[in-house]
Amino acid sequence: MENQPTKEFEDILSQSKQTEAVQEDIILDEPKGALKKFCIKKTEYKGRGIYALETIQRGTSIWQALPFSAVVDDQNISNTCSSCFVNDKRMFKCSKCSLIHYCSKQCQIDDWQNHQEECKAIVKVQRNPPTFIRLASRILRKRKVDVTLSQMETFAQLAMVVKECVGRDELLPAVDMLTLFCRLTSNGFSVLDAEMQSIGVGIYPNVSLLNHSCWPNCIVVFEGLKMNVRSIRKIEIGEEVTISYTDLFLTGEERRKELHERYFFTCRCELCEKYKSVSEVDPRSALRCTNTSCANPVDQPSTFDKDEEYVVSCNCGKVSTFDMAALDDSLEKARSLFKKGSELSASEPENALTYLHQAFLIQQSLLYFANHELVMTHRALFDCDSKLHKWDEALQHAECLERVYNAVFPEYHPDTALQIYRVAKILLYTNQLEKAVTKLRKALKISEVTCGHRHKLTRVIETSLKNSEAEIAIAVLDKVLDRD
């Protein structure tokens, strides 16, 4: 069942008013648009959230929704259709504002109601309003916004731009504008394409009742603008349904910082609690044990006191001693090399490789393989090597990244499927067909669970698998015929 966006947004707001005084867990309602397996409860710490009323098996599409409002982001505005969000077709631009692009005349007609006033505003102000302003403007034009929040932030500058772009009639009183900005910042969803890259931002009012966990039981994928919430593991009766608001590669500290800055809460999820315990080391921020035959992570010091030595023991029994000043200097040097390399990667990939490789050598000698800084360097090296068609090197980094996904991501995650597919593609480029087929099968299994059969990623992997299997069959046949 799909959402009726405008009505739902109103419902949510009126619901939030009715439930403000509730302190204890209570069952409020079934979330609209979802299959009837959930209820909304309110807890003191997280506010409202969605809870399962039935056991949900892994790979279930539990919720599909269309946005109340959505816009393509600035980086993708000329390669993504502002109406249906496809990004693999030829686009043409609106002849009046020259900013908004469409894939077909029909899409332009469908979006006209949303774009008409926006178009006039863009022509009038003679500059391209950024993503966030375009989204706020579209919502304001729908004129259905009500408010209850009291988060005080300085959005005055943004409000001025909105005023220019929207026109006085559509503006809300200052406090309501402020509330709208706060709501957009914490309730907006990044709309992702088939490669899990963000191409826009949308407001999906009821789905934004889903709370965050760094170890979520659901993920969000998109088919165009349609959002699909899918379970990535079994959800028990009474369990809260969660998604991640942040990148699961990030260290606990980085995740908590982002969640605090953007969503104003301190995460106390399973994963965050796990790594508070002294016996558990977070692989995302860990150092390498100095015992070269040991594969365990060891804790990084929380602060670097340069006059001290850092002594840390590993589960293998080895006690590693690090000179804090030297460790800090080396990691800083690697960071600056990484920064230089990343800046050059688009324009001068060959030069970028030199810097990135130096950063990699330093980090590899000190950091655990799943450490976030090392992961970033692998990613950057993979991109440059792929750009330069250095497939053997690219394959090494892609395989390292696959190992990291296996170590730090939930077993079923669309990003893991995508990473395994990347490995498979390079194996195909380098004629390693059998190995590629093994990877494609693995990627397909994960993609079917996390994205569903109809999702573009699943279909692309499936096609590649079928073609590769056919190639192997033909090669076998050729061999047999040759022998005859």
Ligand SMILES: C[S@@+](CC[C@H](N)C(=O)[O-])C[C@H]1O[C@@H](n2cnc3c(N)ncnc32)[C@H](O)[C@@H]1O
């Ligand atoms: C998109 S809303 C989710 C629904 C929200 N709980 C409500 O009552 O409307 C995001 C907000 O929910 C709360 N929240 C989400 N996940 C949380 C978590 N793991 N711990 C504490 N608060 C959380 C935070 O206040 C956050 O800004």
